[in-house]
Amino acid sequence: GMLNHLCLNVFFVSTVTTVIFNANPLLRYDGYYMLADFLEIPNMRPKAEKQLQQWFAWWCLGIDVPNDPFMPTTGRAWFVLFAIASSVYRWVVLFGITVFLYTVLKPYRLQSVGIMLAVGSVSAIIVGSGWNLYKLLSTPREDPMSKVKLTVSAAVVCLLIAGILFIPVPWYEEAACYVEPVGIEHVYTRIPGFVEEIKTQPDKTIEAGAPLLVLKNPDLDDRLEQLNLQEKLQQKEMESYEATGDRDGQRLATEHLDAIRDQITELKLQISQTSVVAPIAGKVISPPRIPAPKRERSREQLASWTDTPLAPKNEKAFLEPRTHIASIAPGDEFHAVLLVNQGDRGDLKIGDTVRVKLDLYPDQVFDGKITTFADRYLEFAPPALSNKYGGPLPTVSDSQGREKLTSPVFQGTIEFEEQPPSLTTGMRGRVRFVVQKRTVFDWVWRWFRQTFHFRL
Known part of the structure; x- marks a missing residue:
């Protein structure tokens, strides 16, 4: 869709210009520097992450982290929000680059390289987060962690996870x-053939069994004529065996004659299906219209029928099996x-x-x-x-x-x-x-x- 197309193009264009032309492997796009300059805050991301750590330590663990004199004193909530958005962005970029490398390297059977890079990047992020948490917990302090806040935080996290996974939300x-x-009832052709005669038109009322159109298949007619000739020859051959008293030859000729007659019966059934009839009584509804091919395409292949099969201009046109007639x-x-x-x-x-x-x-x-x-x-x-x-x-x-x-x-x-x-x-x-x-x-x-x- 349009959203997928735009997002993919913006992502790759920004990535190429950032990494290749700006030589910035950290994938911090121009918007990051524009925002930092607008707020006049250097090193905005490290400060935001530190502010998030302080909030987490106080509200979730009850640890009072000493204030940094170089940290901003106003708008701290925006710093925390920026740190959370940056973390989500980091995972999105990692996922996108991993999928891109995997699909590019897969034709060369080097997809394992992309998987190794993804595993290394994910491991680095997890280890870094774990190390920061360890440093936070192992820092010497006078007051212990608040058991009340720790219990409440754990309970809130468990309730959120349970709510997300188990509580149904109607939508x-x-x-x-x-x-x-x-x-x-939809009517389709069973046998291919040329339109010989159109018997009805859309919006007309017809009875059950009434013909819609009649097809002509020259191949079936020629084959039936050949089988009729073979039947006559086989009949004479059987009579000659009967006259000479050759019972084995007569039995074999009879089997051949029965096989030919079975083929004739099957062929007559197929020829009868060239007359397309209405299965029920009712009003004739047009099938979806087929537009005329473009001029460039019509030069590459022979023209077929257009509009609907019941259109008068399609007489003598060839219809394939399973063509929707009406x-x-x-x-x-x-x-x-x-x-x-x-x-x-x-x-x-x-x-x-x-x-x-x-x-x-x-x-x-x-x-x-x-x-x-x-x-x-x-x-x-x-x-x-x-x-x-x-x-x-x-x-x-x-x-x-x-x-x-x-x-x-x-x-x-x-x-x-x-x-x-x-x-x-x-x-x-x-x-x-x-x-x-x-x-x-x-x-x-x-x-x-x-x-x-x-x-x-």
């Missing part, structure tokens, strides 16, 4: 959806089709109440209830929901031009409590549902995984 999640008629809607009632990520599937069940916001009505929210869920994940996304066409789902195009989802998604249906007006097939929207069982750690970890995608 909402969102998923993509689109609208389609209830009971809709959809048949048996009625005027609509429902929403929910596409939920695998990570959220366990938080939803049939009967749960959700809220739907459609792109056509951005200021209105419609309540609904989940009625069904698919047993297996969906591999391909509807083109309207692909991020290549402005949708929310990230997809990649396969060799057949289908939009394949980059992560597992499960499909469900939502029944509206009150039908929204003026719905059309394929209308996009968002579904919001409340998750009750996730802790703060689960929410933060989920946000991190969704924001940063590292493929090692």
